[in-house]
Amino acid sequence: MRALLVPAGGAAGFIALWWLAVLLRLADPVLLPSPLETFNDTAKSFTQGPLLHDLWRTVTRTVLSFLVACAIGVPLGLLLGARESIYRAVEFVVDFFRSTPASALFPLFLILFGVGEGTKIAVAAFGAALVILFNAAYGVMNARRTRLLAARVMGASPLRVVFDVMLWEAMPQILVGMRSGVSLALVIVVVAEMFIGSTDGLGQRVIVAQSLFESGLMYGVIFVAGALGYLLNLTFLLLEKRFIHWAGK
Amino acid sequence: MNAITPREAALSVRGLRKAFAGVAVYDGFSLDVKRGDILAIFGPNGCGKSTLINMAAGLLPVDGGEILYDGRIVDEVxxxxxxxxxxxxxxxxxxxxxxxxxxxxxxxxxxxxxxxxxxxxxxxxxxxxxxxxxxxxxxxxxxxxxxxxxxxxxxxEVLFLDEPFSALDYETTLSLRTLLQQVLKARKTTTILVSHDLEESIVLADRILMLTRRPTLVADDIAVDLAWPREAATLSAPDFIAIKARCLDVFTRAVAGA
Incomplete structure (x- = not known):
């Protein structure tokens, strides 16, 4: 109970400060609406406006790009991790593109995939796949040697060793990669929704609200996007805790 | 030690060679292990006890020589x-x-x-x-x-034990050791034990192979003719003490000989 009360207290304090700033007129009311106004505008957009649809679009794009990223990143990471010499050869390229801001790749992806859904998903998947690949490869490379030898001695074929030992050994690290990957995918999707020919999505909604001076709604969409990111992160933390029950024991 | 005929041998090592970074650990090493025997390998640190069983188990490639299980290679057994x-x-x-x-x-x-x-x-x-x-x-x-x-x-066909009790406390080691010898003897499992505990090696083994510093050779090959099952009392029996004294003597000379 206490574990819930303390963070709730922090959030309440944040809202109280915000309200105080509004009451003291520290900023122009057009730029800083009250929490209540923000809530009302957001609720209205949810029930009568497009916000629910926007949220749904952002979630689908993020999940879709995350799934594509997993489908590429996990097997490729396992393969590269199992053959360390190959990984060392491509490590620089992976690290380089992992460090490149995905937003800098928008123009390139626009040329490759055109103005449409494909580009948003491709660029987000690309960013997330590198993070997942990197983590999966390191998970495999840090696999306990004894366990690999034990499996071999027990008659496991090389392919068996990959699926029965390496995959499991890498699993904690793969889930860490997935958690970072899904967060990154959300970031890229929201930015892409702002700038790559979109008509919906949270990114689109926030930039439209800003340009129409609907600041209550703008703040609301920011909070919705924040809540989405937080929930995605929390989901993977809980998955890790539940599924990787052996970690650190 | 009585000679082991080829038919009695569960494991035969002939002319084994292995070097690490140019330093020979084994240079023409041979060994036969009788079927159903428990062989303990004892020797100074770095003499390649674990290296030997890892090569026998196929976990480490050999540089030369052969390791056969009744004529077959490790992948076939x-x-x-x-x-x-x-x-x-x-x-x-x-x-x-x-x-x-x-x-x-x-x-x-x-x-x-x-x-x-x-x-x-x-x-x-x-x-x-x-x-x-x-x-x-x-x-x-x-x-x-x-x-x-x-x-x-x-x-x-052969069970390899690589210092199986070294991470356990003494009480646990004693009870596990007692159980293990009963099961291995009841099942007649050919076993090779690597241990850095002399008492443990003698208690569990039919035969102790004392190794020298590298390049590794057999310093002594000692039959342990103590009755089974071996219990706490075995540790203070005169035969046990005599074997332990002989092993210690060989060990001291093997270590000093380097």
Whole structure:
């Protein structure tokens, strides 16, 4: 109970400060609406406006790009991790593109995939796949040697060793990669929704609200996007805790 | 030591050669292990005791010579291997029983046979803890017992034990040692034990191979003619003490000889 009360207290304090700033007129009311106004505008957009649809679009794009990223990143990471010499050869390229801001790749992806859904998903998947690949490869490379030898001695074929030992050994690290990957995918999707020919999505909604001076709604969409990111992160933390029950024991 | 005829040998090593970074560890090493015997290998640090069993188990390539199991290479026979570090040898994502079933599944045995073997091992080792638990929730001794059961489940032609008790406390070591000798003798499992504990080597072995510093040679080959089962009283029996004195003497000379 206490574990819930303390963070709730922090959030309440944040809202109280915000309200105080509004009451003291520290900023122009057009730029800083009250929490209540923000809530009302957001609720209205949810029930009568497009916000629910926007949220749904952002979630689908993020999940879709995350799934594509997993489908590429996990097997490729396992393969590269199992053959360390190959990984060392491509490590620089992976690290380089992992460090490149995905937003800098928008123009390139626009040329490759055109103005449409494909580009948003491709660029987000690309960013997330590198993070997942990197983590999966390191998970495999840090696999306990004894366990690999034990499996071999027990008659496991090389392919068996990959699926029965390496995959499991890498699993904690793969889930860490997935958690970072899904967060990154959300970031890229929201930015892409702002700038790559979109008509919906949270990114689109926030930039439209800003340009129409609907600041209550703008703040609301920011909070919705924040809540989405937080929930995605929390989901993977809980998955890790539940599924990787052996970690650190 | 009586000569071992080729038909009696479960494992034959001939002219083994192995070097690490140009330093020869084995340079023409030969050994025969009699079927059903428990052979303990004892020697100074770095003489390549673990290297020898890793090469025999096919985990490490040899530079030259041959290691044959009744004429066959290691890939053609069933072997068991118990690692020193049970924490890193068991699969923590599988329950203890699933760990033991794993090599049996790889052999393609029928489910009924797998369960029969699991139950017979649990009975032989008088297992009283829950085999459906995950390894990390078991004690160190229980985890190493699971490792031993997993290695024995395949009914190996040769069982390799690499310092199996070195990470366990003395009390656990004593009880596990007693159980292990009973089971190995009842099943007539040919076993090669690497240990850095002389007392343990003598208590468990039919024969002790004392090795020199590298390049490794046999310093002495000692038959341990103590009656089975060997119990706490064995440790203070005159025969035991005589063997231990002889081993210590050989060991001291082997270490000093370098």
């Amino acid at each position: 069933r072997i068991g291997y118990v690692f020193q570090n049970y924490r890193e040898a068991l699969f923590p994502w599988r329950r203890a029983a699933e760990n033991i079933r794993y090599p049996l599944r790889r052999m393609g045995l029928k489910r009924a046979e797998i369960e029969r073997r699991l139950e017979s091992l649990a009975a032989d080792f008088r297992v009283r803890f829950d085999l459906n638990a995950y390894p990390y929730s078991l004690s160190g001794g229980q985890q190493q017992l699971v490792s031993i059961m997993r290695a024995l489940a395949v009914e190996p």
